[in-house]
Amino acid sequence: MSTNELTRQIKEEIEELSRKRNLPRHTLLMNSLHRIQEEYGYIPDFAMQELSEITGIAPAEVNAYVSFYHFFSTEPTGRHKVWFCRTISCHLAGKDQIVKAVQDRFGVKMGQTTPDGRFTFAFTNCMGMCDKGPAMLIDGETYTKLTPEKVLEILEKYE
């Protein structure tokens, strides 16, 4: 993980997709980014550089693309990424108490990583669970109808 280039495996997977699709190479960007983030936990600089070569998109454009999306991170994050919905239905359902419970328990704010590198907490917008708010996502899994007690219990299960 400490190397400075994409693994052969990832490069081969991208080429495989390219062969299968036979579309302009710039269309590979989104799928490649998901694969890279899955591998490294974030999108390292060297990966953006290499993706620029692979896709033919200028480095600055790759960078602008990546930084636009909530779920791509250009910095290393905690082992688990926890997203809290801050949009209206979850707000009405009491998301502030959930966030407060988490901040009090772990001593960090939204957008920050716990000192032990276990969690990165952040807000995101409506995640389509509005009938079951307050809602959160941990590493892509959804949790709903949170209460201050329940959210801490759930987080305890993540090492």
Added chain:
Amino acid sequence: MSVIYSDYNVGAGLSKALEMTPEQVIETIKESGLRGRGGAGFPTGMKWEFARRAEGDERFIICNADEGEPGTFKDRELLRDMTPVLLEGMAIAAWAVGARRGFIYLRGEYRYLLPVVNGAIEEARRAGRLGSLKDGFEFDVEVTLGAGAYVCGEEMALIESLEGVRSGEYRNRPPYPVEKGFINMPTVVNNVETLIKAAKIMAHGSGWFRQYGTEKSTGTKLISVSGDVAQPGVYEIPFGMTIHELLKMVGGLGAKAVQVGGASGICIPSEEFSTRTIAFEDVPTGGSVIVFGPGRDMMEVLENFMEFFCDESCGYCTPCREGNVVLLETVRKIRSGQATRNDVDLALGLCSTMRLASKCGLGQSVPNPFESIMGHFGDEALARAGERR
């Protein structure tokens, strides 16, 4: 009364469609009066016809499964339970317009549905509902996952996202995607619900569909209900239902206001519940209904919406990038008791500019919630602030 949840043998709509010519399929969809369920309500048959007639070496069908409008979650249920029918709808659209490939753009928040969707794609290939469908007609579908960006539900932004292009670049229109969409080829972008309904219309006929709804908004609509109600969830209603009837159904009588169409929709106050109806010609919606009980502060609601737009604007054009910030500041000023009538008037003037000069539907629709919430509840909030001062 049910269109979406009607009895249905998977494959029935596709078989019927493949017995017809593409022109007959388009004609059937036109006769049904089906309009897009993603929010804008564009007639689906017409969209397909434009794409069929446009020049291009290849054509594409894109299913918009980005479902990012706050308060909307009906596509979540459809993807979970009905991806086989969705794939059929995509294949029908492909036959109608002459496409060989399709994409499902699935929002990153729904990553947990990816195994369900991919499983359904593999099953459809095995069952002959994808792949080689008829002599000289092949169609296949793949999924691309989004990564958390509301504006990517807007069809040109979605295409930018699929293409690896930074957000905003393609937001000058026309041309529309039906002429120059994905990699500049004619492209149909349709919502999940639209495509499922198209499959059912092919199976049961356009007359069956038209028996529900109104003259201008035929058929039914899936509505996602959240907020201060006893039974939040997904409901199928005929177009033309009043807000009052809807609230009665979901246990939301006594509400102070209802936001229809999500953050970018409009706010309906209680005085209008029994006269306003859910329909493209009255109160349109992609399916979001958020209910506010008597104790809610509507300025707090508006502040939450404006925070949403500030966060989700792609920043490509000035009216939207800067306008949202000013509107948010105005609401905050009202809430803290610092605003005057003049601040509100300036903000409303800015709304007109944003509606005219923003480059895409995000900036253009921000005035919907701002004007309607401010219009109904602004004076009350200003007066309250005045008393405190």
